[in-house]
Amino acid sequence: MDKRKILFFDIDETLLSHKTFTIPESTKNALKKAKENGHLIFINTGRTKSLIGDDIKELEFDGYICGCGTYIEVDNKVLYNNIVNKDKYNAILESLKKYELKAVLEGVDAIYIDENSQDDFLLSNLRKQNYPIKSYDLDNMKFNKMFIRYDDNEYIDNFCDETKDIFDYIDHGKGTRELVPKGHSKGSGIDFLVDYLNIEKENTFAFGDSNNDISMLEHVENSIVMGNGNPDLFEKATFVTKNIDEDGIEYAMKYFNIIK
Template sequence: MGKRKVLFFDIDETLLSHKTFAIPESTKNALRKAKENGHLIFINTGRTKSLIGDDIKELGFDGYVCGCGTYIEVNNKVLYNNIVNKENYNAILKGLKKYKLNCVLEGEEAIYVDENAEDDFLLSNLRKQNYPVEPYDLENMKFNKMFIRYDDNKYIDSFCEDIKDIFDYIDHGKGTRELVPIGHSKGSGIDFLVKYFNVDIEDTFAFGDSNNDIPMLEHVKNSIVMGNGNPELFEKATFVTKHIDEDGIEHAMKHFNIIE
């Protein structure tokens, strides 16, 4: 199979289908075969570690890049963990209250929400899946990034402007933004691990589908976009594979001779 490759995978709509709410069996088999062939496989996700479910953990990944590069773990050892400075907590929470924004603060151990905010689909879904959801807690919470569902709230740009020295944001459309500490991205996570493992960039692969995958796709030699992904990403891809529910991961791995 040649030199060892390093493969990075987004979760939602790349590994985990939002149609079936399951990981395709062909994807599970492809990941297993890639490991058997001596390649390294990593999750690279916008989710923080607290939002990594058992269905993902059971797949035997060599490590995780979580929270858009804010947390990096290899073989159960934490190599990097950027936690938002507590000195900024008050300003962030005051800004959210001032602009009446519903925000999830995402951390390694839990996600934190405003107990007084109106429950929405996102929060209901997180609770339904038994993720660790806790109320805002200035003293005890630790978080890496934020996710805001703002719908038609016209003050979202004002909030982002207020914290622009601390956070960049990714606009996912449909009234949602992901806010990530400056200097961090899925791409920065890849750079960290490429250096850590002393990998030839020619042997790096990334699999994604959405806007927050752009830095990941740009920081590897071989960028694979799912057929169900954002069409705007297709031009950034080395290869556009099939839909997630049409064995897209397996198809791409065979195309690149990672598996047979």
Template sequence: MEMGEKSVIFFDIDGTLLREDKTLPTSTKKAIFALKEEGHEVAIATGRAPFMFEDIREELDIQTYVSYNGQYVVLNGDVLYTNPLHTEALIRLTEEAVSHEHPVVFMDHADMKANVPPEHSFITESIDSLKIAHFPAHDPHYYKGRDLYQSLLFCPEGSEERYERNYPEFDFIRWHPLSVDILPKGGSKAIGIEKIVEKLGYPKERQYAFGDGLNDIEMLSEVYNSVAMGNAVDKVQSVAKYVTKSVEEDGIYHGLKLVGLLK
């Protein structure tokens, strides 16, 4: 296959590669390896931290990824781009959160630490829903002397509005009834993808992305061949070029056939 015929394909994880119960469909695994055998570049684009999907990278043999919704980007195992949080604003936000009894978890590329004992019910309920092996330990000063790429603010729905008003340095994306992602303002998976495709030199016609969540909207809007999963909400489906079946119905396999990457 000539370079001009090779493509790069970015896959979200939760609700795209993985079912709701966090299992990987056999058809998806076979489809990913079929792409690789054809010489295509396969990458991940996720809101997760790098340490939250090591198992998937290993199982699918993927070394290129956009993590933290674009804030930490790795190409073939090497860090290509980072966009850390504004430290001083994060310290102020954490102080305000403490006064409202809203826990905060600090996250870098390697680990996550909570500013309160992590047995707090808001933390356990939301982190447990991810079904991951990692759970934050307690270190209220984890922000000192290191770059953080995301934080988690634990607060009931609606109470994040105060923080949105007070901290314009950040974007706030709710992912659980009790938890909100704190990200650098304007960061997105689309920016992380742009860094990778610039480096690899794929033309826009050979770029593909699959996603299902609200944090995939920029990616699906900007990647030329975008595919929304059948389980995505209407708002996400409306920005994609194609819509495949749901993750529960072998959506990745069907989507790759739909766009002509698999026969």
């Protein structure tokens, strides 16, 4: 068995502060030291690969689990890429239209939106990040998962029921849901990589903050929840660290003797 430790990191509010919209310098230094000490560092995010910014890429992770386990990459080599069956696209789009729901279809190369019905707020936020945005296209688009902002739309449960054979969903509150192909999660991505790399379970660590991190926290030996995270996750954690903006990543790595 490989004796190295393997560390999995969520992005939003774990590595990337939504207060400063930057990655704390202490986090950058801690990641660098962990690699220098011979450990493996991986992104494990709900974002698909097209939504990984240069600020993350420049930290030189050993690989990525993206789209809640639908895409896995190690050392620039794609090991797994689950795309929603194209035969289902028309039914999904028709259901979205019927219930007047605003969805972002997230793929490896681009994200897809209905520019005719999408609200200006969501569109402007996506464009501010310079994400590769394309319109719905039955013939040419490929996507791994979905994100829906439904606000007070009362039909969200109807949509989820109509697509229950395709997707599981994660309720993030505040009128948003993440729909992930059945059988996939951040946890399934961890299982795949730990097996592929032959890592001992005791050397697995996950760092997260929100509901879509639950499976990730449950599939490692050492689960770390950010102090700024959802308090409901604290009881699921091996360790609750400090807030992201209070050097929480560095603090946790020192606690587990990953770095000095």
